[in-house]
Amino acid sequence: MQTNKRLKMTSHVKAAAMIGMLLSVSISAAVQADSWRGWNVHPPSYPNGKALESFAKEVAEKTDGRVEPKVYHNAVLGDQPDAIEQVRSGALDFANFNMGPMGPIVPATNVLSLPFIFKSPEDMYRIMDGEIGDRFADALAKKNLIALSWFGSGARSLYNTDHPVKTPDDVEGLKFRVMNNDLYVQMIDEMGGNATPMAYSEVYQSLKTGVIDGAENNYPSYESSGHYEVAKYYSLTEHLILPECLCVAKASWEELSDEDQQAVRQAAEEAAKKQRQLWEESVQKSRQKVLDADVKINEVDDKSAFQAKMQPIYDEFIQEHPDLESLVTDIQAAQK
Ligand code: GTR
Numbered sequence: 001m002q003t004n005k006r007l008k009m010t011s012h013v014k015a016a017a018m019i020g021m022l023l024s025v026s027i028s029a030a031v032q033a034d035s036w037r038g039w040n041v042h043p044p045s046y047p048n049g050k051a052l053e054s055f056a057k058e059v060a061e062k063t064d065g066r067v068e069p070k071v072y073h074n075a076v077l078g079d080q081p082d083a084i085e086q087v088r089s090g091a092l093d094f095a096n097f098n099m100g101p102m103g104p105i106v107p108a109t110n111v112l113s114l115p116f117i118f119k120s121p122e123d124m125y126r127i128m129d130g131e132i133g134d135r136f137a138d139a140l141a142k143k144n145l146i147a148l149s150w151f152g153s154g155a156r157s158l159y160n161t162d163h164p165v166k167t168p169d170d171v172e173g174l175k176f177r178v179m180n181n182d183l184y185v186q187m188i189d190e191m192g193g194n195a196t197p198m199a200y201s202e203v204y205q206s207l208k209t210g211v212i213d214g215a216e217n218n219y220p221s222y223e224s225s226g227h228y229e230v231a232k233y234y235s236l237t238e239h240l241i242l243p244e245c246l247c248v249a250k251a252s253w254e255e256l257s258d259e260d261q262q263a264v265r266q267a268a269e270e271a272a273k274k275q276r277q278l279w280e281e282s283v284q285k286s287r288q289k290v291l292d293a294d295v296k297i298n299e300v301d302d303k304s305a306f307q308a309k310m311q312p313i314y315d316e317f318i319q320e321h322p323d324l325e326s327l328v329t330d331i332q333a334a335q336k
Helices: 011-022 047-062 080-089 107-113 121-128 131-141 182-191 200-208 219-224 250-254 258-292 303-308 311-320 322-333
Strands: 033-039 067-072 094-098 145-151 156-160 175-178 194-197 214-217 233-240 244-249 296-299
Touching: 033 047, 033 080, 047 067, 047 094, 047 244, 047 258, 080 094, 080 145, 080 244, 107 131, 107 182, 107 322, 121 131, 131 145, 131 244, 131 322, 145 250, 145 258, 175 182, 175 200, 182 194, 182 311, 200 214, 214 233, 219 258, 233 303, 244 250, 244 258, 258 296, 311 322
Parallel strands: 033 067, 033 094, 175 194, 175 214, 233 296
Antiparallel strands: 094 244, 145 244, 156 214, 156 233
């Protein structure tokens, strides 16, 4: 993987360079644009894809072309765990990352993966936009990831190829794909099923061939990934409400002037606003699309029955990470 920065010359700059060479004068570094490469797991039509495109456009405008970001959609630059490493090393310049698979790299973010920690997406936004969100951003920065704003990803629910899940007993015997994080293996285990961590890009085929019986996600991902075509039972467990970051590589961030850092931060905040606005619309559209394709959506009988099963995860987590207990309790207290 190429780690050096790529300096891109526009045709104007090339012309200027030629004139410069002819006249034996050097061109100033100021006219060279820094081409940033950004990672996105989703298609460009997904709310996050649209928000990242508008981030790229805003950054180019606000920095007067000194930074020219380009977004690579559909995980063409690798799956999320790999992309996280690429942004950490500076091989990629920015990305939209779900906090789920961030846990193995930035342990503090595992707090966000504790099932049912947020009561609603609105609570999640409010908390992540405040001082608690800054504590997560600090933990990410220590691992070379500069989190500039938080996107939403709704609530994730279980879906499978076999039957509706109404109670934890219905989970028994089913094998679910989970994101790359052992906490999720434990989560499904406590519910009574089996779990296997797997890249998002492999889920469709694995559902189709019966390697797994189900997975869990929000409506827009369930729909845009095509998983609904094979796993027809979507059960509203709503067990995870995960924030996602718009993150910039520390190396790329530190190359910016103060003025450009401010411009990029502002563009990231605007992108988050856009993503959150587009999100609700996208949930409704995706929900309708899967219903039209004969998906059976069901409420669970009693969400607190699923929630009660999660207690050992909290107990173990706090025992293993006493330093993170205050983050857990502060998030809980902020929702009372
Ligand atoms: C989506 C999320 C992605 C990715 C995916 C998955 O909802 O936006 O970043 O984490 O789920 O399940 O892998």
